[in-house]
Amino acid sequence: MRLFEADEIKVNIVPMDDYLDVLIDVIKNWSVSPVRLSGDEVLKQEDSLKKIKALKAIGVKYIPIIEREQDQSVRVSLDDLGVWDNVKNDGVRVYQNVLDLVAFDNPTPLVALKSLSTDRLKVWAKLEWYHPFSLSIKDRVSWFMLKNALEARLIERGKKIYEATSTNTGLGLAGISNYLGLKLRVYLPSTTQRCIDHLFTTLGAEVVRKETPITTSMLRAVILDAYRDGAIVLNQYENDLNFIVHLQYTAKEIDYQMRSIGRRPSLIVGGLGTSGHLSALTLYFKNKYGDVKVYGVQPREGEVIPGLRRVEHDMKWLKMVNIDGIVDVALREAFEGVLIVARGDGILIGPSAGAVAFAIKRLINDLDIEGDAVVVIPDHGAKYIELIQSLITATCPDTHDAG
Numbered sequence: 001m002r003l004f005e006a007d008e009i010k011v012n013i014v015p016m017d018d019y020l021d022v023l024i025d026v027i028k029n030w031s032v033s034p035v036r037l038s039g040d041e042v043l044k045q046e047d048s049l050k051k052i053k054a055l056k057a058i059g060v061k062y063i064p065i066i067e068r069e070q071d072q073s074v075r076v077s078l079d080d081l082g083v084w085d086n087v088k089n090d091g092v093r094v095y096q097n098v099l100d101l102v103a104f105d106n107p108t109p110l111v112a113l114k115s116l117s118t119d120r121l122k123v124w125a126k127l128e129w130y131h132p133f134s135l136s137i138k139d140r141v142s143w144f145m146l147k148n149a150l151e152a153r154l155i156e157r158g159k160k161i162y163e164a165t166s167t168n169t170g171l172g173l174a175g176i177s178n179y180l181g182l183k184l185r186v187y188l189p190s191t192t193q194r195c196i197d198h199l200f201t202t203l204g205a206e207v208v209r210k211e212t213p214i215t216t217s218m219l220r221a222v223i224l225d226a227y228r229d230g231a232i233v234l235n236q237y238e239n240d241l242n243f244i245v246h247l248q249y250t251a252k253e254i255d256y257q258m259r260s261i262g263r264r265p266s267l268i269v270g271g272l273g274t275s276g277h278l279s280a281l282t283l284y285f286k287n288k289y290g291d292v293k294v295y296g297v298q299p300r301e302g303e304v305i306p307g308l309r310r311v312e313h314d315m316k317w318l319k320m321v322n323i324d325g326i327v328d329v330a331l332r333e334a335f336e337g338v339l340i341v342a343r344g345d346g347i348l349i350g351p352s353a354g355a356v357a358f359a360i361k362r363l364i365n366d367l368d369i370e371g372d373a374v375v376v377i378p379d380h381g382a383k384y385i386e387l388i389q390s391l392i393t394a395t396c397p398d399t400h401d402a403g
């Protein structure tokens with residue numbers, strides 16, 4: 001058996017539908033039988049191709065290959081294929097360019113929060129504002145979609161990208177586009193804070209404001225504009241790379257971090273926007289460990305929580321996994337979650353993270369669960385100053401309106 005550098009085998013890992021069954025199998029068994037044959041011949045065999053795609057999606061460094069006459073019954077652990085290499089860090093944190101901050105400055109911190117933990121359940125927060133461009137989980141998605149579009153030669157220098165975003169994917173794309181010499185136009189819904197326009201303008205991105213409060217209802221207009229102008233739409237709502245990047249990084253990072261202290265989560269709670277990150281965590285942890293409960297958080301009907309959407313607005317990846325439940329949270333409750341963490345642990349999380357914090361408090365009351373829980377904190381509260389101003393003056397009436 002030989003180990004081939006996965007990077008040297010060029011296959012397209014999107015769309016994911018055609019190898020999802022093999023991917024699930026690989027995660028469940030955490031091992032694979034080697035791919036038979038070598039060189040180009042491998043790529044002509046459907047089963048081998050699916051296995052290679054699945055291994056590349058989970059992010060191994062090496063693909064095991066055997067020659068035609070060799071025994072294929074042997075199984076190789078993913079641990080022996082360098083599956084953890086992309087989520088390890090040498091700790092020195094010196095990088096040659098800003099893109100490497102997204103690609104290699106992993107994992108993001110995982111920290112226990114006393115404000116959310118109980119005697120029976122320790123709650124670990126995955127702090128996703130530790131990314132350089134959008135200060136949010138969306139840098140991962142922006143970087144992965146752009147990287148792949150460049151590698152597939154869908155975009156060249158000087159070319160324009162159009163994207164519908166509630167803020168964070170746009171900020172990620174804006175920063176990375178600037179570094180790469182690409183141009184960006186973002187389409188923002190009416191519900192995004194007004195001050196966000198200035199962040200985009202500062203970064204040199206073009207901003208189009210739409211009347212609709214729902215990001216996905218702008219998609220058709222974005223695609224038509226892009227077609228007219230010869231621009232590219234990466235489309236985080238449909239692009240499987242939005243799922244795959246969380247499988248390859250976010251999920252594996254959490255597993256790697258928890259394993260390093262001899263634990264694994266019995267409960268995972270996260271917000272739902274595109275459903276990219278929570279669906280990937282569900283697929284990974286439920287298939288690898290089985291006995292993990294996963295809950296998604298959505299805004300209560302008629303409420304707006306930046307970054308989150310309700311499941312009836314169609315979420316591509318949530319349909320592929322078995323989530324245990326969805327928790328409805330009102331904006332005011334999300335802010336209560338922000339206050340609990342801000343005043344108990346001293347960190348200022350964003351409103352979608354506040355919704356997750358509020359939801360896990362409720363789940364701890366409702367479920368008989370113990371051990372360790374992981375909550376994903378998509379971003380920091382500082383970006384939401386406009387929203388915080390309106391919420392804090394109503395919550396704490398003696399707080400003076402700074403305006």
Ligand code: PLP
Nearest residue numbers: 168273274275276277307352378
């Ligand atoms: N929270 C914030 C602040 C976000 O920006 C997003 C997505 O844009 C989410 C949560 C939801 O993440 P996902 O799109 O992976 O479902």
